[in-house]
Amino acid sequence: MSVRRASTDFDAIAASYDESRRANPALAATLGQLFEGRDGPLLDLGCGTGNYGREMGTLGHEVVGVDASPGMLGQAVRKLGAGQLVLGDAQGLPFGVGAFSGVFSVLVLHHVPNWQLALDESVRVLGAGGRLVVFYGTQEQYMNLWLWEYLLDGPDALPSRRPGLEESIKGLRSAGFARVETQPFSYTTPEDAALFVGAHAPELYLDPNVQRGIRVFRNIEPSRLEAGFERLRRDVESGAVTNVMARHQESATVRGDCTFFVADL
Numbered sequence: 001m002s003v004r005r006a007s008t009d010f011d012a013i014a015a016s017y018d019e020s021r022r023a024n025p026a027l028a029a030t031l032g033q034l035f036e037g038r039d040g041p042l043l044d045l046g047c048g049t050g051n052y053g054r055e056m057g058t059l060g061h062e063v064v065g066v067d068a069s070p071g072m073l074g075q076a077v078r079k080l081g082a083g084q085l086v087l088g089d090a091q092g093l094p095f096g097v098g099a100f101s102g103v104f105s106v107l108v109l110h111h112v113p114n115w116q117l118a119l120d121e122s123v124r125v126l127g128a129g130g131r132l133v134v135f136y137g138t139q140e141q142y143m144n145l146w147l148w149e150y151l152l153d154g155p156d157a158l159p160s161r162r163p164g165l166e167e168s169i170k171g172l173r174s175a176g177f178a179r180v181e182t183q184p185f186s187y188t189t190p191e192d193a194a195l196f197v198g199a200h201a202p203e204l205y206l207d208p209n210v211q212r213g214i215r216v217f218r219n220i221e222p223s224r225l226e227a228g229f230e231r232l233r234r235d236v237e238s239g240a241v242t243n244v245m246a247r248h249q250e251s252a253t254v255r256g257d258c259t260f261f262v263a264d265l
């Protein structure tokens with residue numbers, strides 16, 4: 001997907017984004033711990049409407065947000081302040097060498113066409129000893145979502161390819177990070193209704209607000225999407241969805257819904 005396409009897609013959902021997407025407390029707490037005691041400015045890479053940047057700001061960090069979508073940045077102004085926000089592409093960051101002591105990026109990397117370039121750019125803008133924390137669902141986690149049993153019944157509905165676990169670690173190492181650790185994360189509360197939030201609470205996927213805030217649904221042909229949600233609605237009502245969920249339970253528990261990648265220079 002081109003940057004223009006990503007930007008347009010997010011511009012289209014920017015105004016309503018925060019209706020279903022607020023900072024997830026457990027995710028924000030982990031992010032806070034991972035940067036605890038680290039001085040210097042942090043870059044919120046793909047800051048969106050500023051939900052996690054604001055959380056890090058309340059912990060005392062100076063946060064600069066960058067995003068490719070003017071619409072999302074427009075929503076972030078009241079949370080981070082216009083002076084802290086920059087329109088830019090993760091693949092060519094508009095900042096100098098070593099400008100930040102840390103970079104964090106929540107649910108962004110899989111939207112970036114050349115994610116390796118985004119990792120390389122993160123290294124360039126990080127100072128010595130800098131840390132990058134990237135959070136997203138890997139290809140394995142993504143494909144294990146039971147939701148696809150309802151929505152993926154045709155080739156036109158195939159979801160986009162995203163980096164896998166090993167591929168991401170390899171990409172971080174080749175960008176120059178000396179130490180890379182991973183931490184699985186599972187959604188247990190609904191504040192940030194990302195694609196994975198309904199993994200354990202299927203009724204969330206039936207909420208039109210939640211559906212509107214999840215960009216990948218826009219890739220699926222509308223009548224197919226509607227038919228899939230209708231089947232899910234029937235299975236939620238009858239309880240049959242629990243059998244579908246059970247088929248994915250074991251690997252979901254092992255793998256988590258998403259992954260924190262913690263990379264140090």
Ligand SMILES: C[S@@+](CC[C@H](N)C(=O)[O-])C[C@H]1O[C@@H](n2cnc3c(N)ncnc32)[C@H](O)[C@@H]1O
Pocket residue numbers: 003006007010021045046047048049050051052066067068069072088089090091105106107108111112113
């Ligand atoms: C799902 S939102 C996440 C926003 C925010 N990090 C959060 O978790 O609340 C993904 C964001 O990535 C941004 N994005 C996508 N591709 C980008 C790129 N190439 N460079 C910078 N931002 C990008 C989108 O505009 C969007 O705001």
